[in-house]
Amino acid sequence: MIFRAAPGGAHDVTPRGAQDSDLIARVRKGDVEGFNLLVSRWEKRVFNYLLRLTGNPDDSLDLSQDVFLKAYQNIRKLDDAARFGPWLFRIAHNEAYSRFRKYRPEVAAPESEASETSFFERQTAPGIAVDLALAVAGALDRLNPEQREAVVLKIYQGFKFDEMAEILDCPVSTVKSRLYTALDLLKTELAPSPIRGTR
Amino acid sequence: MNTHSCEKSDLVRDYAFDELAPAERKSLEQHLTGCSDCAAELDRLRLTTAVLRVIPDQEVPRRIAFVSDAPPARRWFVPNLGFASACVLAAAISFSAYRFTAFSNAAPAAPVAPVTQTAQLSQSQIEQAVTKAVSDAVAKTHADDVQMTDAALKAVESKYAQQQNQVMVAAQEYLDLQKKQLHTYNTLYNSDTRPGVSQ
Numbered sequence: 554m555i556f557r558a559a560p561g562g563a564h565d566v567t568p569r570g571a572q573d574s575d576l577i578a579r580v581r582k583g584d585v586e587g588f589n590l591l592v593s594r595w596e597k598r599v600f601n602y603l604l605r606l607t608g609n610p611d612d613s614l615d616l617s618q619d620v621f622l623k624a625y626q627n628i629r630k631l632d633d634a635a636r637f638g639p640w641l642f643r644i645a646h647n648e649a650y651s652r653f654r655k656y657r658p659e660v661a662a663p664e665s666e667a668s669e670t671s672f673f674e675r676q677t678a679p680g681i682a683v684d685l686a687l688a689v690a691g692a693l694d695r696l697n698p699e700q701r702e703a704v705v706l707k708i709y710q711g712f713k714f715d716e717m718a719e720i721l722d723c724p725v726s727t728v729k730s731r732l733y734t735a736l737d738l739l740k741t742e743l744a745p746s747p748i749r750g751t752r
Numbered sequence: 753m754n755t756h757s758c759e760k761s762d763l764v765r766d767y768a769f770d771e772l773a774p775a776e777r778k779s780l781e782q783h784l785t786g787c788s789d790c791a792a793e794l795d796r797l798r799l800t801t802a803v804l805r806v807i808p809d810q811e812v813p814r815r816i817a818f819v820s821d822a823p824p825a826r827r828w829f830v831p832n833l834g835f836a837s838a839c840v841l842a843a844a845i846s847f848s849a850y851r852f853t854a855f856s857n858a859a860p861a862a863p864v865a866p867v868t869q870t871a872q873l874s875q876s877q878i879e880q881a882v883t884k885a886v887s888d889a890v891a892k893t894h895a896d897d898v899q900m901t902d903a904a905l906k907a908v909e910s911k912y913a914q915q916q917n918q919v920m921v922a923a924q925e926y927l928d929l930q931k932k933q934l935h936t937y938n939t940l941y942n943s944d945t946r947p948g949v950s951q
Contacts, residue, residue, distance in 0.1 A: 736797065
């Protein structure tokens with residue numbers, strides 16, 4: 554059976570009581586609509602994860618579609634339905650790095666362009682001071698890709714350390730080291746400014 | 753960098769991200785009540801993560817959905833025009849078959865030349881027939897080409913003659929106009945030489 558990405562679809566109709574594992578069971582029986590419900594649950598998280606890695610909305614959307622297509626094709630290989638999230642993000646991580654190596658082989662990993670306005674610098678929450686947002690954006694951009702990805706997975710996506718280790722395919726100790734080093738750097742850069750600005 | 757000197761600094765970080773087991777969590781909470789360094793470190797960590805979250809998630813620009821390309825299931829016993837037409841066609845075929853059978857029973861058809869007759873032709877006869885067919889085809893193609901060329905040539909000649917005729921007509925008109933102008937000049941000249949007479 555062939556599937557293609559299509560605009561629109563059955564969204565925002567996910568039954569509240571249905572768990573990912575229920576939907577995965579439906580998908581394994583060939584229920585495409587069940588998979589669309591899974592997509593609607595996870596697409597925003599996957600898209601934003603990829604957006605924070607690549608900094609490009611178009612690339613992130615393309616990658617998101619590839620990620621979900623690959624997830625559908627391989628969903629029978631998922632051993633534990635309760636680990637769908639880390640498994641999906643593992644696919645997203647691999648797709649992002651694969652795409653980046655393919656189109657920019659001179660760079661080993663997604664890295665923001667220091668000379669251009671980065672994704673983080675373009676985002677500002679309503680009601681938040683622009684200088685604070687810019688300070689955060691600048692600090693995140695100065696992290697190396699591995700540190701930034703650890704911050705994204707922990708702070709913005711809320712994964713546990715063991716889940717991050719699964720996504721990044723590295724030991725938990727490595728994950729913690731990357732995250733805590735990044736937070737030390739961010740704390741140094743960000744602490745004085747927000748403290749003065751908010752008190 | 754981390755300037756926290758307490759030996760439980762790593763646990764404070766794990767605590768901040770809710771990564772401690774219940775027993776460890778309870779133990780650290782007791783430690784925090786008596787260790788100002790750890791309490792301050794926890795505050796700084798929470799402030800840093802709160803500041804990082806000023807950059808919000810983005811909405812997915814285009815929703816992702818998957819559709820099946822599988823053909824729809826066959827529907828039986830649905831009364832519609834297609835089904836009625838199929839019935840009429842089937843009845844017509846059945847009636848024709850019945851009539852053909854009846855006719856065959858009444859008067860057997862004349863024997864058809866056996867197919868094997870073709871095999872009785874000699875190789876030379878086949879080659880001769882093929883050569884003749886090729887010659888005929890070439891001759892016909894040549895004749896068609898000649899006919900098309902003649903027609904095109906006639907069309908071009910006709911068009912050329914028509915254009916020539918138009919040029920001659922235009923030249924004649926121009927000549928007539930020149931004559932009229934010459935006549936007018938002569939008349940005006942004569943009138944000038946005879947005062948009191950006007951045209």
